[in-house]
Structure formats: structure tokens, C-alpha cells
Amino acid sequence: MDTFDGYRRPDGRIGVRNIVAVVPLSVAVSAVATQIAGEGPERAHATPHQLSADAPDATLEQTRRILEGVATNPNVAGAVLVELGTERVDGEGIADAVAAAGRPVERLSVRECGGTAAAVETGVELVDDLAAETADARRESADVSELVLAVECGGSDATSGLAANPSVGNACDRLVDAGGTATFSETPEFIGAEHILAERCADSEVREKLLAYVDRREAAAELMGADLRGAQPSPGNQEGGLTTIEEKSLGAISKGGTTPIQDIVPYGSELPVGGGLVLMDTPGYDIESVTGKVAGGAQIAIFTTGRGSTTGNPIAPVIKVCGNPQTWDRMASNMDVNASTVVAGDDLEAVGERIYETVLETANGRPTAAEVRGLREFAINELQPNELGYFDGDGIGDGEEVSRS
Amino acid sequence: MTESGAGAETEPEAGTRRAAIELDGTDTVVTVLEDAEAGDVVGDDGALELTESVPFGHKVALVDHEPGDEIRKYGEVIGVATESIEPGEWVHTHNCDSARGKAEGRR
Numbered sequence: 001m002d003t004f005d006g007y008r009r010p011d012g013r014i015g016v017r018n019i020v021a022v023v024p025l026s027v028a029v030s031a032v033a034t035q036i037a038g039e040g041p042e043r044a045h046a047t048p049h050q051l052s053a054d055a056p057d058a059t060l061e062q063t064r065r066i067l068e069g070v071a072t073n074p075n076v077a078g079a080v081l082v083e084l085g086t087e088r089v090d091g092e093g094i095a096d097a098v099a100a101a102g103r104p105v106e107r108l109s110v111r112e113c114g115g116t117a118a119a120v121e122t123g124v125e126l127v128d129d130l131a132a133e134t135a136d137a138r139r140e141s142a143d144v145s146e147l148v149l150a151v152e153c154g155g156s157d158a159t160s161g162l163a164a165n166p167s168v169g170n171a172c173d174r175l176v177d178a179g180g181t182a183t184f185s186e187t188p189e190f191i192g193a194e195h196i197l198a199e200r201c202a203d204s205e206v207r208e209k210l211l212a213y214v215d216r217r218e219a220a221a222e223l224m225g226a227d228l229r230g231a232q233p234s235p236g237n238q239e240g241g242l243t244t245i246e247e248k249s250l251g252a253i254s255k256g257g258t259t260p261i262q263d264i265v266p267y268g269s270e271l272p273v274g275g276g277l278v279l280m281d282t283p284g285y286d287i288e289s290v291t292g293k294v295a296g297g298a299q300i301a302i303f304t305t306g307r308g309s310t311t312g313n314p315i316a317p318v319i320k321v322c323g324n325p326q327t328w329d330r331m332a333s334n335m336d337v338n339a340s341t342v343v344a345g346d347d348l349e350a351v352g353e354r355i356y357e358t359v360l361e362t363a364n365g366r367p368t369a370a371e372v373r374g375l376r377e378f379a380i381n382e383l384q385p386n387e388l389g390y391f392d393g394d395g396i397g398d399g400e401e402v403s404r405s
Numbered sequence: 406m407t408e409s410g411a412g413a414e415t416e417p418e419a420g421t422r423r424a425a426i427e428l429d430g431t432d433t434v435v436t437v438l439e440d441a442e443a444g445d446v447v448g449d450d451g452a453l454e455l456t457e458s459v460p461f462g463h464k465v466a467l468v469d470h471e472p473g474d475e476i477r478k479y480g481e482v483i484g485v486a487t488e489s490i491e492p493g494e495w496v497h498t499h500n501c502d503s504a505r506g507k508a509e510g511r512r
Contacts, residue, residue: 099461157460158463158464161479192482193481218505238497240462241436241460241461241462241464241497243498243501244483244484244501244502245505246481246483247478247484251479324462343438372429
């Protein structure tokens with residue numbers, strides 16, 4: 001039985017880090033939140049984003065869901081919610097959710113403080129207090145089945161589908177076999193491979209839902225007045241040898257492994273513990289996609305790359321797996337696992353086991369390359385008004401019956 | 406899945422064998438695993454000669470493709486040929502197009 005030492009939270013969930021989250025409610029205070037975390041203890045990390053004080057309801061709701069999910073992620077020991085004081089997003093609801101998850105939470109209004117300088121000063125005091133209060137959080141042994149592992153790819157090239165993604169897929173299979181949850185996403189990268197994913201769905205309901213999500217992402221791309229070809233594969237992907245979205249997708253889906261797909265959930269929605277392989281509907285932009293899964297409760301992310309992505313996350317440690325031998329030679333200091341040996345014929349199983357062991361070591365507290373370098377990229381996918389027709393009220397992901405039109 | 410041997414370490418000459426990988430028996434392209442030049446050969450028996458240079462990770466046609474023919478990798482369709490492609494030619498965005506995610510001609 002594989003175990004790790006984590007932080008048991010009052011709501012029963014287990015974290016692998018003990019972070020004090022500094023969460024702004026709008027773009028107006030994103031810089032303030034970053035400043036507070038920067039002047040606070042090392043464990044204080046900010047989650048700056050771009051939401052305006054006012055936005056369409058569906059946009060507010062999606063961002064609220066992400067902020068709440070991030071602030072209640074098992075890795076979060078306590079949270080400071082920063083606001084200007086004019087935001088429409090439901091700060092009180094987020095604070096209540098954090099409290100209900102058994103984590104200490106404070107609210108800080110720049111208007112009430114009398115300006116940003118005073119807010120930063122007060123904010124640093126709040127963060128210091130929360131850090132002191134949570135410094136002795138209990139570490140206890142937990143079974144690996146309590147891990148929710150997010151899987152992401154970025155800076156893909158032709159090696160992604162040959163080496164890094166199938167190796168990570170092997171590690172996902174190991175975690176799922178041990179009773180844990182693995183999750184991958186980026187719905188635009190299901191296009192051209194959805195027939196394979198559909199065959200792997202646990203039942204017809206999940207299958208219909210998956211195909212409806214793919215249809216919607218494809219349709220939304222048309223709505224933008226451009227087709228996916230402009231962005232997928234990206235110019236960088238193309239330089240790396242990927243010609244079409246189908247080719248990129250077929251390589252991308254291997255990173256989730258080979259177990260049955262138990263469900264697909266909306267962007268930022270709660271991921272089940274002990275849930276097997278579960279997909280999330282996210283955009284193809286990797287930073288927003290990782291954020292969605294972390295908001296869903298993932299404690300660790302694995303991020304495969306061919307061309308050399310270096311990004312991390314403020315809440316979850318991100319393990320970088322590199323499948324391109326040339327990139328590994330140049331950028332090993334930003335990588336955690338070398339999967340490029342698979343290109344030269346190394347055993348996929350052996351590399352998969354190494355990745356799985358790295359997940360356990362990371363859960364035990366060993367910092368990843370991105371953590372060592374303080375790389376904590378964060379972005380929330382914000383629904384734009386012209387997307388709302390497709391992403392709001394169509395019955396997908398809001399608990400109503402899904403129909404394919 | 407088959408794989409040919411790695412190329413020589415010295416200055417490459419025409420006819421140099423280059424590592425390439427065919428992911429499924431039904432594929433119409435192979436992926437080269439090192440930068441290759443025109444005249445280099447790939448495949449277990451060195452049967453396929455490249456007619457142009459192909460960078461690491463890019464694809465080479467194994468068979469003749471007419472415009473509209475399916476191009477297969479991983480045993481799946483990854484796109485269609487937009488012009489005639491002969492064995493040994495580089496297959497990429499200049500002669501292969503997606504059948505998906507387009508504003509026109511969607512399923």
C-alpha cells in the first residue's frame with residue numbers, strides 16, 4: 001500500500017502543501033494580493049486574475065466557482081480574500097465555503113482600509129497570523145488513493161504523443177489501480193480522438209456528455225468567427241511536427257492512461273476522491289486548464305512538455321515531464337522527469353513507474369522544479385459575452401439533461 | 406510498433422539511415438526521430454528514401470496519397486492530403502489539412 005505524509009484538513013481531505021492563499025476577488029486587487037503574498041511568509045501564495053468588478057452573471061458564476069475551489073483546495077491551510085469593495089462576485093459566499101471546509105478565512109477590503117498601502121499592511125498582518133495559526137497543521141500518513149492528480153500538457157510537439165504523454169498515462173493507470181483519481185482536460189484536444197474516448201466511457205450517459213462537450217467546444221470556435229485551425233495546433237506545435245488538431249489530440253489523450261472514463265465534469269467543478277479517471281471540460285490554454293483542475297481539488301499536477309514549458313501553480317505543485325531529448329538537454333533545470341529516453345526505445349513502464357514515484361515524493365513534500373524557482377502561474381478562463389450563448393443555459397454541465405443538437 | 410536503428414554520429418551522407426517510428430501497421434506516414442536530409446533512408450530495411458529534408462519529429466509519407474486521401478498515424482486519421490504526396494515526401498501543413506474544427510464543412 002503506497003502512502004504519503006500530508007496535511008489532514010478538518011473537512012477530511014488531505015493536502016500535500018500547507019499554503020496560505022491570498023485570493024483577490026477582481027483584477028482591481030490582483031496586484032494588491034500579489035504584493036501581500038510577496039511581503040508575507042514563504043507559504044503565502046497569491047492567485048491574481050483578470051475578472052472585472054462587474055461582469056455578466058455566467059462569467060461571475062464561473063469565476064466564483066474557481067475562486068471558491070482554489071480557496072478550499074486541500075493544499076490550502078487558510079485564506080485571505082482581498083476585495084476592492086465594489087465587486088459583484090459573491091465574496092461572502094466564498095468566505096462561507098472556506099469556513100465550511102474548516103479552514104480559517106479573513107476578508108480584506110481596500111476601500112475599508114482606506115487605500116492600497118494600508119490594505120497591504122493589514123493584509124500582511126492577516127497572512128502572518130494565518131501562517132502562525134496553521135504552522136503546526138497535523139501531518140499524517142494517508143493512502144495514495146486520496147490523491148487527485150491533474151494531468152496537463154503544454155508546448156506539445158511530436159514527442160509528446162510518443163514519449164511524455166504515454167509515460168504519464170502509465171503513471172495515471174498506476175494511481176487509478178491504487179484507488180486514486182486522475183484527471184485530464186483541454187476539450188479542444190479531444191477533437192479527432194473523441195471516438196476513442198467515447199469507447200472508453202464507463203456508460204452511455206458519460207459518453208453522451210463527453211460528445212456534447214466536444215461538440216460545444218468545436219461549435220464555440222466557429223462562433224468566434226475563426227475555426228480551430230488558427231490556434232490548434234499552435235504555431236509552436238506545428239514547428240514541433242504536429243500538423244492537425246486530430247494528430248495533436250491523438251497524442252494528447254494518451255496522458256490519461258488506459259482506464260475507463262468514469263465521468264466528465266464542468267470547468268472548475270469538484271473532482272471525486274477515489275474516482276478513477278475523470279475528465280474535466282476546460283479550454284486548451286494550459287494555465288487556465290491547470291487552474292480548473294486545482295479548483296476541482298487536485299493536490300498535484302503533472303505537466304508534460306516537448307518544447308519546454310516551465311510553468312507552475314500557486315496552490316498545487318506541478319511536476320514537469322519532458323519528452324523531447326533536445327529540450328531536456330537545454331532545459332533540464334526546469335524539468336522533474338526525463339521521459340525523452342522513450343524516444344530512443346526506453347521502456348515506457350519503467351518511465352511510468354519513475355513518474356509515479358515522483359508523484360509520491362512530491363506528495364511527501366519534495367519541491368518540484370517550478371516550486372524551487374517560485375514559478376506560480378495562474379489564470380482563470382473568463383467567459384466572454386459572445387461565448388455565453390454556447391456556455392450558459394444549454395443544459396451541459398449544469399445538472400440538467402444533456403442533449404446533442 | 407517498429408523502429409529502425411540510429412544514424413551515424415559523423416557528418417551525414419546521402420543514404421544515411423535515420424531512426425523513424427511507425428506507430429501502427431495501418432499508418433501512411435512515419436515519424437523521423439532525428440533530423441534527416443534528402444537521400445537519407447528510413448525503415449527496417451532502409452526501403453524508403455527521403456526526397457527532401459525532414460526535421461526531427463516530423464512525418465514522411467510511406468505511400469502514395471492523392472488529394473483527398475486520408476493520412477493515418479497512430480492507426481487513426483489525422484487529416485487529408487491537399488495535393489499529391491509521394492513516398493519519401495515530408496507531410497505537414499503544406500500538403501495535409503485537418504478535417505475538423507473548421508468554420509465550413511463541419512459535420
